Amino acid sequence: MAGVLVFGDVIGGALAPASLEVATAGAALAAALGEPLLGALVGDNLKSAAEQFRGGFSSLYLVEGKHYRPYTAQASLAAAQAVIAACAPSVVLFCHTPETREWVPRLAARLDTGLVTDCTVLSVEGKDLVVNKPVYGGGVMGEFVVRGTPRLATVRAAIFEACAASAAAQTIAVDVPVPAPGKVTLIDQVEAAATAGPKLKDAKIIVSGGRGLGGKDNWHFIEETATALGAAVGCSRPVADSGWVPSSHQVGLSGTCVTPDLYVAVGISGAVQHLAGISAAKTVVAINNDAEADIFTRANYGVVGDCREVLPAFAARVKQLRSS
Amino acid sequence: MNIVVTIKQVADPNIPPSHIQLDPSGKRIVSPFGIPPVMNGYDANALEEALRLKEKHGGKVTALGLGDDSSRESLKRAIAMGADTAMLINDPDLLNADSAGVGRALAAAIRKIGSFDLILCGRQASDTDGGQVLHWLAEALDVAAVTPVAKIESDDGKQLTVHRLVEEGYQRLRVELPALLGVSSEINEPRFPPMRGTMAAGRAMIPGWKASDLGLQPSAAKVELRNLQIQLRTSKAELIAGSSPAEQGTALADKLHELGFI
Numbered sequence: 277m278a279g280v281l282v283f284g285d286v287i288g289g290a291l292a293p294a295s296l297e298v299a300t301a302g303a304a305l306a307a308a309l310g311e312p313l314l315g316a317l318v319g320d321n322l323k324s325a326a327e328q329f330r331g332g333f334s335s336l337y338l339v340e341g342k343h344y345r346p347y348t349a350q351a352s353l354a355a356a357q358a359v360i361a362a363c364a365p366s367v368v369l370f371c372h373t374p375e376t377r378e379w380v381p382r383l384a385a386r387l388d389t390g391l392v393t394d395c396t397v398l399s400v401e402g403k404d405l406v407v408n409k410p411v412y413g414g415g416v417m418g419e420f421v422v423r424g425t426p427r428l429a430t431v432r433a434a435i436f437e438a439c440a441a442s443a444a445a446q447t448i449a450v451d452v453p454v455p456a457p458g459k460v461t462l463i464d465q466v467e468a469a470a471t472a473g474p475k476l477k478d479a480k481i482i483v484s485g486g487r488g489l490g491g492k493d494n495w496h497f498i499e500e501t502a503t504a505l506g507a508a509v510g511c512s513r514p515v516a517d518s519g520w521v522p523s524s525h526q527v528g529l530s531g532t533c534v535t536p537d538l539y540v541a542v543g544i545s546g547a548v549q550h551l552a553g554i555s556a557a558k559t560v561v562a563i564n565n566d567a568e569a570d571i572f573t574r575a576n577y578g579v580v581g582d583c584r585e586v587l588p589a590f591a592a593r594v595k596q597l598r599s600s
Numbered sequence: 601m602n603i604v605v606t607i608k609q610v611a612d613p614n615i616p617p618s619h620i621q622l623d624p625s626g627k628r629i630v631s632p633f634g635i636p637p638v639m640n641g642y643d644a645n646a647l648e649e650a651l652r653l654k655e656k657h658g659g660k661v662t663a664l665g666l667g668d669d670s671s672r673e674s675l676k677r678a679i680a681m682g683a684d685t686a687m688l689i690n691d692p693d694l695l696n697a698d699s700a701g702v703g704r705a706l707a708a709a710i711r712k713i714g715s716f717d718l719i720l721c722g723r724q725a726s727d728t729d730g731g732q733v734l735h736w737l738a739e740a741l742d743v744a745a746v747t748p749v750a751k752i753e754s755d756d757g758k759q760l761t762v763h764r765l766v767e768e769g770y771q772r773l774r775v776e777l778p779a780l781l782g783v784s785s786e787i788n789e790p791r792f793p794p795m796r797g798t799m800a801a802g803r804a805m806i807p808g809w810k811a812s813d814l815g816l817q818p819s820a821a822k823v824e825l826r827n828l829q830i831q832l833r834t835s836k837a838e839l840i841a842g843s844s845p846a847e848q849g850t851a852l853a854d855k856l857h858e859l860g861f862i
């Protein structure tokens with residue numbers, strides 16, 4: 277058997293949009309290899325996710341069970357191994373998510389096969405999978421050849437277009453026993469305190485603050501600006517590490533990759549690891565008191581000035597414009 | 601509690617792309633003159649957490665690295681911070697190993713070191729951004745692995761309760777030892793080496809091990825690096841002028857209005 281197998285990402289019962297992007301990447305590889313495109317979903321109740329995962333798969337494998345929500349590595353591993361055993365694919369693709377960052381490398385080790393994480397370009401040469409992946413925080417692009425059976429890759433979000441919707445030829449339920457309790461047990465899942473405004477990941481506008489704010493006491497400048505714009509709040513890593521805001525707000529390589537129309541970076545220097553998270557932002561505005569800051573090489577518009585003085589006037593004018 | 605911390609030495613992640621240099625093979629970043637390589641940031645967090653556990657429970661902290669001879673510097677820093685011993689796997693044949701090769705070499709070294717209760721790794725190395733080696737290591741030693749860990753909430757020497765970051769918060773997990781954790785930067789602020797530590801590091805002997813010392817068989821790479829390409833950005837933002845910061849703020853809002861964002 278052969279095929280390119282694409283695992284969709286299910287969040288709270290719905291299909292994560294990035295799943296359809298990975299299907300696009302998978303379809304190109306399947307065409308180049310002359311092999312079928314296969315899909316797979318693992319989750320609690322897959323009814324709506326399976327309807328949304330319309331990647332034109334020749335088969336869509338479904339692994340359902342209560343124990344897949346919340347996520348645990350053991351359960352995801354067992355499910356993926358069962359699907360892979362059922363269809364023996366030559367390439368398997370996954371969304372690059374906080375969960376796949378944990379369990380897919382373990383899957384690679386268990387299957388003793390090649391994996392590259394967080395890929396942005398994928399192609400085939402003969403039977404080899406050839407991928408590009410940003411390294412050194414994004415300052416350098418690496419090209420890698422991936423070998424083994426199957427060859428594995430996780431794919432960065434917001435790089436590929438979502439695939440055109442077309443239904444799967446057939447769905448196949450795969451029965452996977454609940455894994456025996458292991459050495460790791462989930463006690464509970466603690467959601468970050470709900471913040472007002474839109475969620476970072478889906479936000480059209482994001483106001484993001486960095487160390488340049490100078491302290492937690494000044495964080496209200498960011499919140500007020502975000503409220504004025506109806507924007508989500510983001511932050512750089514030092515801000516999350518210092519506990520000014522929960523790390524669920526962190527944008528970047530080790531935080532969330534965001535896809536807004538407008539990203540306002542305030543007091544953020546523009547380190548490559550931060551920029552890695554905003555590569556898909558359409559328009560970037562930077563407010564920074566250092567005209568030489570790297571963020572100005574990514575930003576489309578910039579203000580050189582002290583954010584504590586720029587932001588109040590900016591927010592006031594935004595409110596005015598939005599109410600008129 | 602006996603803890604092994606894996607320490608990778610990397611080119612300083614703060615070097616901007618415009619200053620990064622590649623060696624003649626085009627496959628390796630070399631630190632530009634005057635900017636010494638550093639201990640991988642998350643590995644420093646892992647070491648700090650190990651030292652805190654040792655201060656609470658006693659036991660031993662061992663730092664383990666794989667790299668060229670210059671990587672001894674980071675292992676010395678580990679000793680200066682408070683690690684009891686350090687070893688380096690410095691076989692030239694392993695320097696270009698993929699994640700599988702590095703993970704297995706680290707596993708073989710840990711078997712040689714002896715028993716352990718906990719292995720702490722960084723969640724990822726800042727040069728590879730791979731986040732893989734810890735899992736190959738865990739699989740080779742057949743222990744559970746949890747990553748990225750932002751907090752060890754409680755520990756009693758037999759099991760830990762840890763916080764694993766998820767997108768919208770964290771999971772609380774009970775982990776039976778022995779186990780491996782991938783440590784994230786939220787967990788702590790690594791200490792600066794105290795004076796007596798620096799002196800201990802000066803005296804420390806760091807043994808170097810070869811693949812043959814570890815009984816490692818050569819294995820074909822599953823992932824092969826073809827080349828690296830530095831990503832330069834040269835564009836420049838259009839700056840919004842104004843006679844005062846407040847005026848600039850107002851002008852920026854007007855600009856965004858004009859562009860249709862407001």
Ligand SMILES: Cc1cc2nc3c(=O)[nH]c(=O)nc-3n(C[C@H](O)[C@H](O)[C@H](O)COP(=O)(O)OP(=O)(O)OC[C@H]3O[C@@H](n4cnc5c(N)ncnc54)[C@H](O)[C@@H]3O)c2cc1C
Nearest residue numbers: 486487488512513528529530531543544545549565566583
């Ligand atoms: C493996 C790895 C992963 C990482 N992942 C991430 C990640 O996911 N996200 C992330 O953000 N970082 C990440 N980092 C950290 C990254 O390298 C930078 O250290 C970080 O992004 C810097 O944050 P900053 O811009 O807020 O702070 P700084 O670099 O300190 O910049 C502060 C900026 O504020 C400006 N400023 C100061 N005062 C003012 C003022 N009054 N008004 C306006 N501007 C002012 C300064 O000119 C400066 O440009 C990672 C690093 C590593 C090694």
Ligand SMILES: Nc1ncnc2c1ncn2[C@@H]1O[C@H](COP(=O)(O)O)[C@@H](O)[C@H]1O
Nearest residue numbers: 606607666721722724725730731732733
């Ligand atoms: N050469 C190495 N020496 C010691 N530890 C390593 C090495 N490579 C990777 N590691 C450990 O594995 C983690 C993940 O590395 P990586 O898979 O390269 O992102 C790092 O944070 C280190 O703790």
